């Protein structure tokens with residue numbers, strides 16, 4: 001396939017607007033997957049993706065489609081030239097906008113899918129701008145037109161007023177009934193430019209993604225920009241200079257299909273004998289080892305917005321957790337991992353995530369796919385602290401923030417984001433209140449049309465990583481949509497809040513909060529802990545403190561009765577059940593000093609903001 005007959009495109013949409021379903025239909029339409037067979041949402045490969053209905057890892061699929069340019073519809077089907085189309089799937093959730101931009105790097109165009117009833121939503125806006133900034137040709141697709149509440153004309157008007165897209169260019173589809181789908185691929189072929197590379201230049205390709213396969217080793221997804229990549233070629237990384245052999249080369253159809261060669265403009269995979277995905281730097285340029293080339297513009301590296309400590313729920317499981325994390329990060333290079341030790345929880349890891357959902361998904365995968373049981377500490381964003389001696393540090397773990405009087409904190413900066421919020425006009429009031437409670441600064445406030453408002457806020461990242469989206473959803477009856485991009489660090493008045501059990505600070509429970517909120521957060525944390533820690537043989541005091549100042553305190557009185565005392569010694573099976581239940585409860589306990597803390601208590605702490 002010469003570049004003229006290749007198209008690389010992706011589908012971008014607000015979550016739930018039908019991107020995955022539409023992708024499935026296109027794969028069926030081109031015979032890439034069989035209709036009605038296979039799993040729904042073919043490209044969503046991970047179990048969590050299916051369960052949560054979100055795409056986490058972008059996937060690519062190659063399809064073939066015959067089409068006569070210049071609208072020569074009379075031409076016999078088999079005489080029409082065949083086009084090679086690469087569909088590059090993108091995640092729809094805010095946490096993964098980094099994945100979106102890296103998928104877009106290999107595309108020349110995008111289908112911008114908008115639900116005909118919901119209209120333009122926050123992630124539509126964010127994804128539109130990502131595509132627009134990458135100079136992609138955008139094809140608006142108004143999907144779900146089968147719904148009774150569909151209003152395509154209103155969506156057309158929104159696309160015009162928000163993005164200056166010509167209403168005439170919009171395609172109307174229903175991925176459910178199949179209506180209008182036949183116009184999608186012709187539009188892709190006719191409107192999206194072919195890849196711009198040069199066939200006669202030395203081979204250069206962009207490394208899009210990499211994952212580890214048990215049998216084949218590291219598999220790199222690549223977009224060949226210039227020249228051709230053949231099996232057996234010696235290739236080199238522009239970033240490290242390391243050389244590799246292209247042991248296998250092929251396309252994703254959608255399963256790996258060896259083709260021995262990838263030509264200019266093609267997207268596919270290469271197996272190169274890399275030992276770990278850490279060698280595969282996403283955004284790197286790979287080229288023929290024998291020629292020197294100018295590296296392609298890479299894309300921004302993943303920014304870790306949320307950090308949390310991960311510890312084995314049962315102290316002896318450290319090696320198992322270590323192994324599970326190693327295997328999982330092999331396929332998710334967007335998580336950063338460093339070992340850390342907590343006096344309370346022992347040996348564990350400090351992990352950096354793209355956002356809270358990313359963190360949740362990572363936990364879920366650790367548990368589901370690797371059987372690991374973990375305790376995670378209160379998530380924190382990376383702060384920058386300056387001490388009185390002039391030194392500056394980035395703090396990813398609140399416990400490491402020095403609280404000794406010799407090293408006083410002189411200043412602090414916290415990361416902030418620019419948030420886009422779209423809501424029906426009647427919810428403007430409550431949303432403004434929420435944003436100002438979360439220390440937000442309004443940057444823009446306008447209307448998309450007569451029914452929907454559009455707002456932009458600068459918000460501290462810490463205020464949105466913890467439960468902001470849920471709260472926003474609940475005060476707007478689920479109608480608000482939200483997306484954000486990162487912004488500069490802002491100077492801020494943050495303090496370290498310690499939790500003490502029987503007078504001992506528990507490092508794993510330390511958190512950094514805004515001075516004005518410290519009192520309330522301290523109170524809430526202490527109350528939560530009181531609720532979740534079981535009474536024990538001795539009295540437990542639970543305190544929250546800033547430096548040496550105690551700001552909240554609760555006492556848990558000692559347990560008087562034995563669990564078995566309730567059993568009257570009579571019913572043996574009941575007694576057994578109780579004992580078993582107690583044992584089960586024990587497994588999920590973490591002993592901190594002399595106090596047993598159930599795993600749930602750690603989990604509950606995550607929700608306090």
Ligand code: GDP
Nearest residue numbers: 013015016017018019020021143144174175176
């Ligand atoms: P994604 O989050 O953008 O990938 O959206 P999905 O493809 O997962 O679709 C979200 C939901 O909308 C699913 O329940 C689909 O079955 C449904 N859906 C997708 N396309 C259509 C459509 O054209 N009409 C209707 N009525 N439902 C659709």
Ligand code: MG
Nearest residue numbers: 020053054055
């Ligand atoms: Mg999806």
